[in-house]
Amino acid sequence: xxxxxxxxxxxxxxxxxxxxxxxxxxxxxxxxxxxxxxxxxxxxxxxxxxxxxxxxxxxxxxxxxxxxxxxxxxxxxxxxxxxxxxxxxxxxxxxxxxxxxxxxxxxxxxxxxxxxxxxxxxxxxxxxxxxxxxxxxxxxxxxxxxxxxxxxxxxxxxxxxxxxxxxxxxxxxxxxxxxxxxxxxxxxxxxxxxxxxxxxxxxxxxxxxxxxxxxxxxxxxxxxxxxxxxxxxxxxxxxxxxxxxxxxxxxxxxxxxxxxxxxxxxxxxxxxxxxxxxxxxxxxxxxxxxxxx
Amino acid sequence: xxxxxxxxxxxxxxxxxxxxxxxxxxxxxxxxxxxxxxxxxxxxxxxxxxxxxxxxxxxxxxxxxxxxxxxxxxxxxxxxxxxxxxxxxxxxxxxxxxxxxxxxxxxxxxxxxxxxxxxxxxxxxxxxxxxxxxxxxxxxxxxxxxxxxxxxxxxxxxxxxxxxxxxxxxxxxxxxxxxxxxxxxxxxxxxxxxxxxxxxxxxxxxxxxxxxxxxxxxxxxxxxxxxxxxxxxxxxxxxxxxxxxxxxxxxxxxxxxxxxxxxxxxxxxxxxxxxxxxxxxxxxxxxxxxxxxxxxxxxxxxxxxxxxxxxxxxxxxxxxxxxxxxxxxxxxxxxxxxxxxxxxxxxxxxxxxxxxx
Numbered sequence: 001x002x003x004x005x006x007x008x009x010x011x012x013x014x015x016x017x018x019x020x021x022x023x024x025x026x027x028x029x030x031x032x033x034x035x036x037x038x039x040x041x042x043x044x045x046x047x048x049x050x051x052x053x054x055x056x057x058x059x060x061x062x063x064x065x066x067x068x069x070x071x072x073x074x075x076x077x078x079x080x081x082x083x084x085x086x087x088x089x090x091x092x093x094x095x096x097x098x099x100x101x102x103x104x105x106x107x108x109x110x111x112x113x114x115x116x117x118x119x120x121x122x123x124x125x126x127x128x129x130x131x132x133x134x135x136x137x138x139x140x141x142x143x144x145x146x147x148x149x150x151x152x153x154x155x156x157x158x159x160x161x162x163x164x165x166x167x168x169x170x171x172x173x174x175x176x177x178x179x180x181x182x183x184x185x186x187x188x189x190x191x192x193x194x195x196x197x198x199x200x201x202x203x204x205x206x207x208x209x210x211x212x213x214x215x216x217x218x219x220x221x222x223x224x225x226x227x228x229x230x231x232x233x234x235x236x237x238x239x240x241x242x243x244x245x246x247x248x249x250x251x252x253x254x255x256x257x258x259x260x261x262x263x264x265x266x267x268x269x270x271x272x273x274x275x276x277x278x279x280x281x282x283x284x285x286x287x288x289x290x291x292x293x
Numbered sequence: 294x295x296x297x298x299x300x301x302x303x304x305x306x307x308x309x310x311x312x313x314x315x316x317x318x319x320x321x322x323x324x325x326x327x328x329x330x331x332x333x334x335x336x337x338x339x340x341x342x343x344x345x346x347x348x349x350x351x352x353x354x355x356x357x358x359x360x361x362x363x364x365x366x367x368x369x370x371x372x373x374x375x376x377x378x379x380x381x382x383x384x385x386x387x388x389x390x391x392x393x394x395x396x397x398x399x400x401x402x403x404x405x406x407x408x409x410x411x412x413x414x415x416x417x418x419x420x421x422x423x424x425x426x427x428x429x430x431x432x433x434x435x436x437x438x439x440x441x442x443x444x445x446x447x448x449x450x451x452x453x454x455x456x457x458x459x460x461x462x463x464x465x466x467x468x469x470x471x472x473x474x475x476x477x478x479x480x481x482x483x484x485x486x487x488x489x490x491x492x493x494x495x496x497x498x499x500x501x502x503x504x505x506x507x508x509x510x511x512x513x514x515x516x517x518x519x520x521x522x523x524x525x526x527x528x529x530x531x532x533x534x535x536x537x538x539x540x541x542x543x544x545x546x547x548x549x550x551x552x553x554x555x556x557x558x559x560x561x562x563x564x565x566x567x568x569x570x571x572x573x574x575x576x577x578x579x580x581x582x583x584x585x586x587x588x589x590x591x592x593x594x595x596x597x598x599x600x601x602x603x604x605x606x607x608x609x610x611x612x613x614x615x616x617x618x619x620x621x622x623x624x625x626x627x628x629x630x631x632x633x634x635x636x637x638x639x640x641x642x643x644x645x646x647x648x649x650x
Contacts, residue, residue: 183379186346191440192367192396201392205383 042066042262049257065258069266073259075246082263085243089223089270091154092239096161097218104166104214105207108173109199113185123174129167138231145232152234160232161222169214176210177203212281220271240267296355297322297480298343298448303352305335305342312338313504315352323478329491330501331527336484337452339501343482344450345369357447367396369448372441376453378433380425386436387421393444404443411442414473431462438473451483455490467493488528492516500524517638522647525574525640531604533574534614537644542567547641549573550610555587558636561650570644577604577617579635588633593624607632 037054045062071081111119111126141160145151150159180203188198229239244267248260298320305313312335320326328336341347343354345366353362361369380389387408394404412418415435425433434454441449451470455463471494474481485491491498492512499509500523508520519525525533538547538554545562547554554573556562565571591614595606598620605616605624609632616632624630641650 181377181379183375183377184381186341186344186366187373187375187379187440188381188392189346190344190366190371190373191393191444194365197396201396202381202383205381 038261038265042258042265044258046254046256046258062258065256065262066266068256069247069259069263073247073256073263074250075243082240082243082247082266085238085240086266088233088237089240092157092161092229092233092237093219093222096158096165096222097215099158100162100165100169100218101211101214103162104169105173105204105211106199107166107170108175108177109203110195111170111174112177112180113182113198114195126167126170126174130171134164135227138227142231151232154233154237157229157233157237160228161218161225164228165218165221169218172214172217173207173210176207180206209281212278216274216278216281219274223270294321294323295358296320297324297357298482299353299355300339300343301353301355303339303342303354304350305338305347306350311504313342316504316506318499318506318509320480320482322480325474325481325483325494325496327491327495327498328482328484328501329486329488329498329527330507331486334501335504336486336501338504340450340452340482340484343448344371344373370446371448371450372444372446373450373452374434374437374441374454376456378425378430378437378457380433380436380440382425384424385421386417386423386425386428389425389436390421390439390443393440407443407445408439411439414442414476415439415469430458431466434458434466435469438470447479449479449481451481451485453485454483456485456487463487463490470494488530492528500527502527518649519574519640520649522572522574522642525642525649529576531577531615531617533576533640534580534612536573536575536609536612536614538571538573540565540567540569540571547571547573549612552589552610553587554589554634554636556636556639556641559639559641560637561641564650565641571650572642572644572647574640574642575634576638577615579638580614580616580632581635582616582618582630583633584631585633588631590629590631593626593628593630596624596626605630 040056040058041049041054042065043061043063044058045060045064048058048060048062069081071083072079073081075082075085107126110116111123141163142151145156145159150156184202185198188202193202223239224241225239226241226245230242233239233242244263247263296319298318300316300318300320302315302317303313304311304315316335316339318326318339328339330336338347342349343356345354345361345364349362353360355361356369356371380386381392384392390408390411391404394407408421412421415438417432417435417439420428420432420436425436428436434457437454454470455466458466467490470483474494483490483494495512497510498512498515500507500515502523508515508524510518510520515524516528519528519533522535526535536547536549536554538549540546541548541553542565544553545555545557547556556573589609591607591609593605593607594613597604597606600620602620603618603622603624605618605622607614607616607630614632618624642648643650
């Protein structure tokens with residue numbers, strides 16, 4: 001007996017669906033595997049690691065590696081763990097993110113609404129700047145900073161991160177603002193706003209989603225940076241990534257894989273955390289204007 | 294009466310595209326001026342130029358005896374209402390209304406007083422604490438009008454304010470804008486492509502096409518004595534009927550194919566020359582179903598009942614003709630009818646210049 005079509009169409013599990021799920025699950029496993037290995041290895045002691053059963057769960061939980069990675073592991077000549085690196089990374093990331101995002105928002109706003117002479121040329125320059133590999137600029141920038149007397153210092157590394165972040169962030173903000181209704185800006189001008197007032201009272205309150213996107217991009221980018229930190233920060237301000245490298249690349253003694261693993265996880269916690277709490281915003285922000293333009 | 298807004302020989306172009314060229318327009322104090330035209334005719338550009346949102350290529354704008362050509366929008370004593378409402382989404386209605394006043398540092402008491410007055414006038418008292426996203430289209434546009442109101446603008450600019458609303462709300466708000474003008478008697482400049490809005494609201498309408506003012510006159514004049522073919526065709530719905538014809542001076546007739554139309558009663562018949570090629574224009578309501586010595590026989594081809602009246606379609610010498618009749622009239626397809634034209638209310642245009650004769 002055939003049923004008469006009525007109400008919602010019944011859902012069938014098609015072959016395509018099954019294939020799709022299989023693919024998604026495999027992808028997830030592929031990316032979760034290294035994380036799994038890292039976590040279980042960090043919880044094993046060295047004897048068990050030497051047994052070389054990389055995928056086995058630890059027979060006995062050992063938390064020896066975590067505190068050592070955080071506060072005792074040797075990063076070169078000092079043995080204070082990653083803690084100083086974490087503090088340095090925070091000191092570098094927070095001001096760099098704030099300054100670059102604030103300036104880029106202002107730039108994007110000017111480019112989108114106040115079409116000054118040569119705005120398109122400037123826009124093109126930003127586009128260009130966003131795609132130049134920054135290794136090209138490391139040496140000239142080093143010389144400039146040396147000349148300015150801020151090479152190998154906290155302000156020096158903050159300046160570098162701010163400069164390198166701005167082209168792409170300016171593009172993102174500009175595209176977001178270009179998608180806002182222009183009438184809003186006209187209304188604000190008639191209502192008596194000037195350049196700065198319109199930015200603060202009208203534009204910034206509407207910028208939440210795109211600002212979150214920009215902050216995520218910058219936090220993860222700057223936190224994960226290795227090269228610029230190594231070159232520009234100087235010995236006293238080495239970020240966490242540089243210190244992690246020093247822990248892992250031991251020249252003498254035993255390689256403590258469990259300490260290496262926990263140190264790596266500790267270093268990546270901040271970007272991971274940022275993605276977890278902001279995933280929803282990230283997608284929304286990208287949909288809201290980062291892509292279209 | 295003194296002029297409130299004077300547009301003096303302005304030109305405006307986007308790059309090489311010329312939108313307005315040497316356009317002048319005087320708007321009297323307290324006048325409701327409607328800029329009417331199809332999209333792309335430059336009416337919104339003209340409004341934006343008056344508001345100071347676009348820089349002129351040439352010419353001057355005067356508002357209240359003040360040359361504001363180089364002044365910022367905020368210094369022009371204007372308030373503007375946009376089609377998209379343009380309410381600040383992050384602010385409550387109250388903050389939206391007070392934004393302009395806060396920008397110039399008005400005292401709190403005064404702001405509250407003005408908001409109260411505007412809210413009463415527009416009946417938006419209950420909405421003051423809400424965000425724009427919690428309002429309907431009609432409510433949003435009320436708030437947008439209120440925003441212009443609290444600033445004590447001398448000139449109100451409306452940029453197609455009702456185009457995003459449904460038909461019923463549009464009629465409602467149209468009525469309220471008219472009432473507002475009656476009560477405030479500010480100068481208002483209103484851009485629209487909707488001829489009903491133009492006819493109902495305007496003291497004078499300026500019909501525009503291709504950046505030029507085609508006719509500037511009262512709604513009555515524009516409807517009854519359109520200056521050229523474009524205005525005649527643009528104003529009126531259903532639109533005016535047009536017949537290509539030739540003038541026969543000896544009989545004082547227009548010849549349409551094999552038919553003749555007696556135009557002895559036409560006001561400017563003396564300006565017509567023998568054999569002149571013309572376009573005869575007549576509105577659907579100025580055609581009568583009656584038999585006389587000048588009437589024309591034809592057949593009903595389509596009937597559109599519209600409630601209040603009925604539109605009957607027929608054709609004369611291959612040209613479709615619509616006739617507006619009472620709603621109660623009864624016609625069927627292929628009925629034979631005899632029609633005659635009310636020549637007093639017709640318009641005759643020269644075929645070449647398209648100007649009214």
